Amino acid sequence: MSEVSYDALRAQAAKRDSEDELSAKRAEFELDDTVYLDGNSLGALPTVVQERVADVISRQWGQLRIRSWEESGWWTAPERIGDRIAPLVGAAPGQIVVGDSTSVNVFKALVAAVRMARDSGEGRDEIVVDATTFPTDGYIAQSAARMTGCTLVPVAPGEVHGVLGPRTAVVLLNHADYRTGRLHDLPALTAAVHDAGALVVWDLCHTAGALPVGLDEHGVDLAVGCTYKYLNGGPGSPAYLYVRADLQARFDSPLPGWNSHAEPFGMRPEFEAADGAVRGRVGTPDILSMLALDAALDVWDGVSIEAVRAKSLALTDFFVECVAAYVPEGRVEVITPAAHEQRGSQVALRCEDAGDVMRRLVEHGVVGDFRAPDVLRFGFTPLYVGFADVERAAGVLARTLGETGTGTGIAG
Amino acid sequence: MSEVSYDALRAQAAKRDSEDELSAKRAEFELDDTVYLDGNSLGALPTVVQERVADVISRQWGQLRIRSWEESGWWTAPERIGDRIAPLVGAAPGQIVVGDSTSVNVFKALVAAVRMARDSGEGRDEIVVDATTFPTDGYIAQSAARMTGCTLVPVAPGEVHGVLGPRTAVVLLNHADYRTGRLHDLPALTAAVHDAGALVVWDLCHTAGALPVGLDEHGVDLAVGCTYKYLNGGPGSPAYLYVRADLQARFDSPLPGWNSHAEPFGMRPEFEAADGAVRGRVGTPDILSMLALDAALDVWDGVSIEAVRAKSLALTDFFVECVAAYVPEGRVEVITPAAHEQRGSQVALRCEDAGDVMRRLVEHGVVGDFRAPDVLRFGFTPLYVGFADVERAAGVLARTLGETGTGTGIAG
Known part of the structure; x- marks a missing residue:
């Protein structure tokens, strides 16, 4: 003192x-002379965003209008921007799509994981969830459990090992505790879940853009995250979903919207899932927010x-x-x-x-x-x-x- | 000639x-000298949007940052903007929230409707869906049926009467056929569904902003719609969900994200649904797109x-x-x-x-x-x-x- x-x-x-x-x-x-230590809630504004969004509105929407779905690359933005996030979380291209909120992506990931776990053998009817996690993950996990006939097993991350077993279908974990900032051991927990024959879904909201995640390296099955914290995408900017390449063919989404169809403009009555990460898309992508995020990701060039x-x-x-x-x-x-x-x-x-x-x-x-x-x-x-x-x-x-x-x- | x-x-x-x-x-x-007859796909740009979004980015996000969740009204935007759409579709305030895509809202509405139908008596296990509808509605209805143990009954809108019965839980209909432009008889079909003891979900994508819908007047149960066609909200702008006031207490969402919690900042592990239309929210609202829509709705002043x-x-x-x-x-x-x-x-x-x-x-x-x-x-x-x-x-x-x-x- x-x-x-x-x-x-x-x-x-x-x-x-x-x-x-x-x-x-x-x-x-x-930035101004404020000391801004809330980038883990809402990242600061990257200067480039203003001009880029102005162009999206005035030229892409205002002048080109529907032509922009092709000419301005709107249609493929979810997977293109996903590929820009990929290196920040240690993922090879083709495994991440951007869109929807984190909550909605948690739902897709958990339900799809339960379905995959059941493909590999009956009797898996438990969803293990981090009881200390940001609450939305627990609420959505409860709904996913209810809708797939599973039981929810809430435990502290330190107790995960003790509840894993032949009934475990999927484990949902937060990479970092939103309250304490504690970082969980992603490699070890992923390995333990795999040893039990189950799948793991990681929530990266509080780590993507702040530290190496190593999704591919550690064999993570599925992951979700928001983009408005350390990725600076703007308030409520679209979240993302990672589905490991070798699991994509088995990814059976509970939200099979027309954007995840193999032939979206075929307007066919029967659903046929697209190949690849695109399978994680649902409805029409939210272009203004998505392209604001795209611009915001420019700050990562060379970092x-x-x-x-x-x-x-x-x-x-x-x-x-x-x-x-x-x-x-x-x-x-x-x-x-x-x-x-x-x-x-x-x-x-x-x-x-x-x-x-x-x-x-x-x-x-x-x-x-x-x-x-x-x-x-x-x-x-x-x-x-x-x-x-x-x-x-x-x-x-x-x-x-x-x-x-x-x-x-x-x-x- | x-x-x-x-x-x-x-x-x-x-x-x-x-x-x-x-x-x-x-x-x-x-607008330029193009004759733009594709506003039923993507509405033209209202001039006011550019300046308003620039302010949202530079001042609300750039300067106020997280303070804007309160000070700029970000947190309540979904219900506030819902109330601006309400008069265009004949709804009293407090019944519409904006957010997510149409596909995601169809899922919420159908699953919640099945649950309500079952509250009123067992044995309702059919979801009737317009077979001529925009395909995403059918894909999502198939998923909702699968996840609620229902059977999907696809029929042409003219044949709905013939399939209604004691097994019908909910009927999903498009107000206008996206291909032919045919307008379906919302009052008569709603009444017929109600006579069968079932609920109806209307998809208003192709009518909201183009003609009077009369949701309250005709006793519609639930409705969804996009905002980027006749409401000119911009590419992929957020969709909306209408839940009739007297059904809200029974609206049991399959996507109970933290934004639909009675006390979202309580961060409580147990989910307790908020009262009112807010119950239809899920995750953090997509502010840039949502406030672009808010600005776009200004063109309806006095119309x-x-x-x-x-x-x-x-x-x-x-x-x-x-x-x-x-x-x-x-x-x-x-x-x-x-x-x-x-x-x-x-x-x-x-x-x-x-x-x-x-x-x-x-x-x-x-x-x-x-x-x-x-x-x-x-x-x-x-x-x-x-x-x-x-x-x-x-x-x-x-x-x-x-x-x-x-x-x-x-x-x-």
Whole structure:
């Protein structure tokens, strides 16, 4: 809490920013003097989006109109943009389609996985789901279980091993806990699920664009994710679905819309599923949002996800270091794991009056978010957050905590 | 085919345009000298969209970022925009939410309807579906039947009466046939389904914004529709779902995402459905596309859907009259019904070499579309199509048909 510690950490921040190979990327985003640590909720705006969407509206829609379905590549956008996301999550081309929300994609993935599991033998009637996951995954898993005659088995990720067995059809896991930022062990959990003869669906909302996922390398079966967090696609931008290449022929979608038909313009009464990732499409793609995402992905040109991960860990380490230096001991509890292999790209702090603290932080120009009942959540997006931001955020947090707190009478 | 007939029809077109109370609306769209008769596939761009979306991107997303979920009304956009569509389809507020694709909404509506039908008594295990409908409805209905243990009964709309009975759970019908433009009798069919103790889901893709639908007046149970045709929301803009107010408490969605939770930010593990139309939401709403639609709906300010219908019928009547006057008899067959009560807002012509003819029409500045194997489809959007456009389109069609045709050797 001394001035010395402030000066030393500020100097360290300046030095690290000057050595940061990703620092130039910040200029590709629309940012002000706010310290924006909520990119794990809504990524900042990449500058290129505005002009590209203006062209989509005025020229592609306004002038070419329906011709754009072919001439502007609208029709194939879901798989083309999927192929742009693929390298960020360690997938070869042809396995990802963009479209619908994460919830809808969880439904497709789970139902299709149950059907695949049953192809391989009867008796598989359990859907195991991460009980600590973002709630929508659990709600949708419950519906998928109900509609496929399965039983839902909610467990903490650490307990997955204990419930796997001959009845397990599919396991739905979040790669990182949205609240604590804990990163789960995707390779080991995937292998354990496979050993039990079941399939796994990973939700990558909180990791895609923040760290290497390695879908192909680790033999993941299916995966879903949103694109509005670390991929900066814009509010509610379309989600994506990954179906491993060798499973695609067996992917039997519960939402077989005309866009997943082998011959969509044949307008045939009988459904015949298209080959490949396209089978995961449903209805007409949402072009404005999809092409905003397409533009937003330009910021990844020349960026390696390994460099992003290295910077992410350095940022979160440094934040924890600054918080420890600036904040009185016991005022907050870091609930994000210290071990790198267990940490996503966020730091969560438990704090009794978290709702009030976050409101004041935002007023003081540091934007994170509050997750009920007592979590301050700070996301670190390596493409646009620097070390000086981190030091400043910790300093503002310390001052804010000094102003608030139960018993001070200031809160409210 | 004489010059006299051309002159007379042109004079009539000019007179009608001068008397058209909706003619000023055309200036609110981005149009060129093309005769755009494909608004039943993709509506033309309302001018206001460009500026509004630019603001959504640069200010709401770029500057306010996550604050916009509250401050810019993003979170409530699905129901707020639903309430703007409501008067166009004859619905009181609080019954429509916008989001997802038409296909996904068909799935929600059908599964929820089957569940409601079963609440009222066992033994209802048939989903009746319009066999002539746009194919995606049939594919999704097949999936809904499979996942609810129902049997799919595909019939032509004229044969619905004959298959209704104590086993009928729900009937899915298109208000207008996408190919022929035939308008089905929504009040009579709804009443017949209700007499059989079943529920009805109407697909309004080809009628919303083109003619009065009267959802509340006729006691429709559920309805879905897209917003990119006569509602001009942009390519793949979000669809909508109508659930009649008194059925909402029984609406049990197969896609219970976190946005349909009674307390979405409570992040509770147990699902508890929200009250009202919000129950039809699923995942995070697609804000850019949704707010483009919101802007596009401004063109309806001060417009009565009855005036739109009157002009639509006048336009389609006039097109048929011009085609009869200009095109050699037998060269095309009008397959859209002549009776007003059986006609949507399009005219479909059967023509052996329709694919080739449409390609040439487009080259000559008249844009309709081709539906395999032999249909020329022309949509008439009363807000921006005038009578002179109609006369010109018929004239270009006649000249084009003179240049093409099997046996002339010109086609190809």
